Structures are given as C-alpha cells and as structure tokens.
Amino acid sequence: MRKKVIGVLLTCILSLSIGMTFALSNPGMKILSWYEDQFQTQEKILNNTTTQKLSSALKKLHEQIPSMNQTISKTLTNFQNTTLLESKNSIKEHNDRYLTQLHTVTEEIEEQNAKEMADYTEQKKQQETEQITQDVQDILEDLLNK
Secondary structure, three states: OHHHHHHHHHHHHHHHHHHHHHHHOOHHHHHHHHHHHHHHHHHHHHHHHHHHHHHHHHHHHHHHHHHHHHHHHHHHHHHHHHHHHHHHHHHHHHHHHHHHHHHHHHHHHHHHHHHHHHHHHHHHHHHHHHHHHHHHHHHHHHHHHO
C-alpha cells in the first residue's frame, strides 16, 4: 500500500509539475519568437535574391554600355552628316538663286544701258543734224544777203 500511495503521490506531483510547466510557459511568446525567426529568414532570402538580381542587372547594363555608346556615336555622326549635307545644299541653292538674280539684273542693266546709249546716240545725231541744217541755213542766208 505504501507503494500505491507513493505511486499516486508521484503521479500527482509529476502531473502538477507538467501542468505548471505548460501553464507557466507563454505560447504567445513562442509564436512571436517563431514569427520573428521566420521573418528574419525570409528577409535574408529576399535581400540575397534582390542583391543577386540587382547585381546581375548592373552587370548586363555594364556589358551593354559599349554597344550603346557605339550606337549613340553612329546616330550622332549620321545626324551631323545629314545636317551638314542639308546645310551645304541649302547654301548652294541660295548661292545659285543669288547668281541667277545677279545675272538677270546684269542683263537688264546692260539692255537698259544699250537702249539708253542708242537713244542718246540718236538724240545726238538729231541734234547734230539740226545744228548742221541751221548752220547751212545761216551760211546760205549770209551768202544770199550779201
């Protein structure tokens, strides 16, 4: 019987101690601790993944920079050549137009000068003819009146 009492007593003490252990432990703290551990783990994974992807993207960008520079350089050179050619053509067109205008004006002036010279010559011939006619009439009058 003593064994029974000791057995029952031990079972009660053991049950009480187990109950107290579970009663004193805070299950909310365990969940909070587990959540924090999981959060930190996921944060590390996310940081590593982001760092790797960012590093990979930067490497690709770094590799593409020379080809981008070449493309930009070619584009600028083409733009420069096109602009230069357009400017040369525009200057040539203006020059040709100016020369045409100058040639036209020169021809008009030459025609005007030729006409004026012909008119002047005709006028002088007429004046000389009139003067000669007048002189002849004067001479004839003098001769006849004497």
